[in-house]
Amino acid sequence: MAVLLTAQDLTTNFYTYEGVVRALDKFTLSIDHGCTFGLVGESGCGKSVTVRSMLRVIQSPGVIEGGRVLFSEQAGTDPIDLLELSEEEMEGIRGDSISMIFQEPNAALNPVLTIGYQVAESFLFHRTAQMSTRICEKIDGGVSFGLLTPLYRAMLSIAAKSPKSRFLKACSRIPLLRRWDTPVKDEAMRRAVDIIGKLGIANPEEIVTRYPHNLSGGMKQRIVIAIALACHPTLLIADEATSNLDVTVQAQILQLLNDLKKESISSILLITHDLGVVAETCEKVGVMYAGTLCETGKVEEVFSRPLHPYTQALLTSVPKFHQEGELQSIEGSVPNLVYPPSGCRFHPRCPKAMEQCSIEKPELKELRKGHFVACHYAEAQVGGLV
């Protein structure tokens, strides 16, 4: 399978008052076309920072210090490095080729803007040219948009060629002329109604006029998904998209994502701390610990034959239905990333730690076919690719 997105040696630091938090330390990951990839790890291990770094939406005081994020939208084409693009080019990719669903539907929507506008924005940012062309064709075909039709025709033909031209921006400040984009906005709103309806929300025409506080948590999450799916992204990143929802809604949303993947999106990167969700929905999985990827491979392979001691500990600490006795947990706590442990970041908590572990950072190596592990112990045990 062709590789869609690769993060290489991604390093992100947060410059806080307490010191430099080394949130991502040479993080490496790759996602294939058409694959559902699950990224799991404890809270605070840097899952969200990873995806936000990939999309370059890290907020201050976070800084991406190094690495590459290679993205090839069409299989087989030369990848582009997202970290080297200009901010403007990046704006064209966000929400169009790669989009994101957020953890907290309550916080992720703007409380003072209507649902309709917030969804329509996706179309306005990425489909203005396309919509303008359509509307021009309609006008040429004899459809009237009221008294201002000639004005619309003239302005939209410019927008169809370069939707972000300076001329149009200047016109948006002049009374009357600023209304050139009314048909585009109406069209974007129609599309918003469409996509909200497709996501299984009843009465989308009414919902678009509402505000986030009028909606339930599950509905809000669907709206957030609608925003992300609006432009049919190649990669959808779901950052703990279901963590704050109750189990039934969670199941519905996961089902929805699964259905959508078949229809429109090529790949999903699912971030979660719920191993059950990963086992059920993902093909591949990556296990993260303290800003590094420790193990990655096919879900069945990693979950049935985990090689990294952290993955093993994580899997034994999952509560089981028929289990009696105490719940297993991992000794110790997540390290303070201002002073991360030397060598392997897991070594202070690792039952299998060796001398080498505190000195040298293990590299991600393919120990079984398609199964990568970053661990000195596992390497010594398995002894390289068999």
Added chain:
Amino acid sequence: MTAYIIRRLLFLVFVLFGVSILIFGLLSTFSPERRAAAYVTTPQQAENIPLIIKEYGLDKPIYVQYGKWIQQVAQGNLGWSLVAARPVAKAFWNYFPTTLELNLFASPLVVIVGIWLGTMSGVYRDSFFDHSTRIAAIVGWSLPTFLFALILLMIFYGYLDLFSPGILSSELALWVANNPDQFVRYTGMYSIDGLLNGRPDITLNALNHLVLPVLTQVIVVVALLMRVMRSGMIEEMSKDYVITAKAKGADFKTIYQKHAKRNALIPVITVAGQLVALSMEGSIAVEVVFNRQGMGWWLAESATQLDMPVLMSVCMFVGLVFVISNLIIDIMYAYVDPRIRLH
């Protein structure tokens, strides 16, 4: 919405009643002699103090005095202003337009400049622009208004002779006073009356006299508004919905103008409303330094001379302004924040 506004306006009556009782209570702590002394202007009259007390009913129980006063007020008689040497109601229409005129120009400037500066320094936090506006704001806020006004006056009037104090140049003021039939004072504000009477030269002259007081007012008041807007902007820019907008592909300007600004405006509305309401009382320092006899000047003079009818009336007026401005603030709240519904 209409029902809400009507209910709030009915509420106004109770507020004014409360304010009047408070002020009356405070003033009743002065002995009748002290209050009677306020009516004395010459040493000879000092002998008449008992007479004055009797005449004004100052020795009667407080509720009788209050009843008498409220009776007069209900008939539209607010009393006689010693300071202005005319009835309070008449004097009010003499002083209030001067203050209103100043605020008519200063308040929009304060709001627009404050919001713009606050937005920009919040968005470009820790930039050179941010630091310089913040320093300027601290200086403007902490310098005493009268000192600031004097410095401006010294530079622009003393050295440059550009803008002079007062309301109108003496020749024009004399002409207006001598020709009441040719120059009708519709609003009491020269800058507007000049246009209404077809005398643009008077408007220009009045505007020229307004520059320095408006500038002082704006610089002193804008600092607070700017700081509230800035901190609101910083807070909103770190919210999750900003990341959603960014992940949608929004450009930086859309993010702060469309997404963050409206949220940041919510606390600013309160502060701006209160500031504008507060300046309707007139700034004493600005009015004294620039020799513009408005509400602030009148209130200060009346307070020092214990001009009771004026103090009562002005306090009632301030109560009125605050109730109305709070109503406007609430309505604007509901307009900006869809989560608020007025019932």
